[in-house]
Amino acid sequence: MIGIMKKNITFFIQYIGFLYPLMVLYWFLRKDSFDLPAIMISGFFFYLLISGSVNILESYEFKNNVYHFFKTLPLNAGDIVRAKFYNVLIAVFFLFTANSVIYSIIIPDKNMQVFSYIFILCCMLLTLNIIAVLYIGFFSIGFNKMGKLLWITLILWLVLTILSVEMYLIKLDANLLYAFISRINRMVWVIVTFAGFASYYGLMRIAIRQLEQNYDNV
Amino acid sequence: MSAPESILKAENLVKKYREFTLDHVSLNIPKGYIIGLIGPNGAGKSTTIKILMNIVKPNSGDVKIFGLDYKKHEKEIKNRIGYVGEVQYFYENKSVTWTGKFVSQYYKKWDENRFTALLNDFQISRTKKVRELSKGMRVKLAMAIALSHDAELIILDEPTSGLDPVVRREVLDILMDVTRDENKSVIISSHITEDITRIADYITFMINGKIHLTIEKDDLLSNWKKIHFKKGALNQEISQTLSNVKEGMFGSSGITDNYLKIKDKLSAAIEKEDIKVENVGLDDILISFVKGE
Known part of the structure; x- marks a missing residue:
């Protein structure tokens, strides 16, 4: 398992490590106008970076029958799937931490800062669970069909981002939104976070079963 | 053992x-x-x-x-x-x-x-x-x-x-x-x-x-043989022990999977110069199986 993780982490570092600094640079350049639309857009880039790396990685691995190679080694389906899921978890957690640190630096308004943390937390949990469902699809109906769905999720996320930005532009009172979110009990976010990770773990178990059952087709 | x-x-x-x-x-x-x-x-x-x-x-x-x-x-x-x-x-x-x-x-x-x-x-x-x-x-x-x-x-x-x-x-x-x-x-x-x-x-x-x-x-090599018979040398009794029997212009041939057992029967029934025994390649055996399917 460790071998696959090391190999994939190197890939994530190369891919995210190339694009993320460019994004951070852009954020710092428009630091003075880092408002709600900017936070929304950063959420889209969060998903874009993770789903993009998973897409490139898996298209390579499926195309080159790397799963067949794994199957000839002393590895079981659980080792393979766990390695993949932990890799995504590490990458997502890295982006979550990095984004949070950057928000704390470039967002001066306290309410807006709280909103940005909660927003990126939701992005993290949503990304994890969408990617988990995509992996289940990769192992049950194949990468070609499921790869298309990955693009659809990306487009949907983009559309939602554009819509939320548009709503802001038609004078949604952002301060009210920030105030509302910051008043929600912290316990709620703890429960949401726990539920998000629990669901990710549950989906990982389903993905392991799918790979075990459909190895012939992967 | x-x-x-x-x-x-x-x-x-x-x-x-x-x-x-x-x-x-x-x-x-x-x-x-x-x-x-x-x-x-x-x-x-x-x-x-x-x-x-x-x-x-x-x-x-x-x-x-x-x-x-x-x-x-x-x-x-x-x-x-x-x-x-x-x-x-x-x-x-x-x-x-x-x-x-x-x-x-x-x-x-x-x-x-x-x-x-x-x-x-x-x-x-x-x-x-x-x-x-x-x-x-x-x-x-x-x-x-x-x-x-x-x-x-x-x-x-x-x-x-x-x-x-x-x-x-x-x-x-x-x-x-x-x-x-x-x-x-x-x-x-x-x-x-x-x-x-x-x-x-x-x-x-x-x-x-x-x-x-x-x-x-080793069993296969000693028991599986291809036997060629001069024209008219192959009788009914021997023919029944063979598979893939072919009749040609100059004689006939067949494959046995039990040469050691029929060896004596062959020498008693057929003149030595009327038959030629050769090892069978796996290809021949495989082909005879495929044809027999």
Whole structure:
């Protein structure tokens, strides 16, 4: 398992490590106008970076029958799937931490800062669970069909981002939104976070079963 | 004398595809023997081997290797198996050295010195990327991996298919060298009968998803004979003991699977100069099975 993780982490570092600094640079350049639309857009880039790396990685691995190679080694389906899921978890957690640190630096308004943390937390949990469902699809109906769905999720996320930005532009009172979110009990976010990770773990178990059952087709 | 310890036992393996069914295949591989799995393309050899490697799940049937099953002991079993597939899959954009390091993490008994020595013997450059290796080199790399972790069972699925005769011979020589160690067992599938004749102790014929015959090679060579008769020499009684009987312009011929038993009957019934006995190649036997199906 460790071998696959090391190999994939190197890939994530190369891919995210190339694009993320460019994004951070852009954020710092428009630091003075880092408002709600900017936070929304950063959420889209969060998903874009993770789903993009998973897409490139898996298209390579499926195309080159790397799963067949794994199957000839002393590895079981659980080792393979766990390695993949932990890799995504590490990458997502890295982006979550990095984004949070950057928000704390470039967002001066306290309410807006709280909103940005909660927003990126939701992005993290949503990304994890969408990617988990995509992996289940990769192992049950194949990468070609499921790869298309990955693009659809990306487009949907983009559309939602554009819509939320548009709503802001038609004078949604952002301060009210920030105030509302910051008043929600912290316990709620703890429960949401726990539920998000629990669901990710549950989906990982389903993905392991799918790979075990459909190895012939992967 | 007690029967040799069984290293692999497969019972009633069934795998159904849309246009092919592996039909209740059973195999038993004794420790220290080389088993050749032979059959025409599409006979089910690769499916059987993939089931033995747990790459394909059977619809029914049971596989036990080293007395263990895949459900609970997949990693332990595969740690003790060396596998060379029909097609060798690796990370294409990685080097030979990287590939060795990657696989070494998973084998408990990985021997880096042995791997290096095998790469040198096979003249595989460690710095080359896998995608730059020829088909023969890829087979050799897979062989080097399969032989570098002290595997007790080596499973080879058409390893020589598509190789030129020189590389093919090299691969078989390496294999024969390895199996001098009596603790190692080998199962090799091939449709190249010459390869099987060269190395196998037992031969299993597979046709249309079924095992047709499993026989010790020496038994096969001494009992299976092709007999040519001069015109009019072949009588009804002898003819009934033969298969694949052909009548030609100058005489007739047939194949027997029990030459030692009919030898005396032949000499009593037919003049010595009217018959010619020759060894049968596995090709002839395979063809006679295929025609008889």
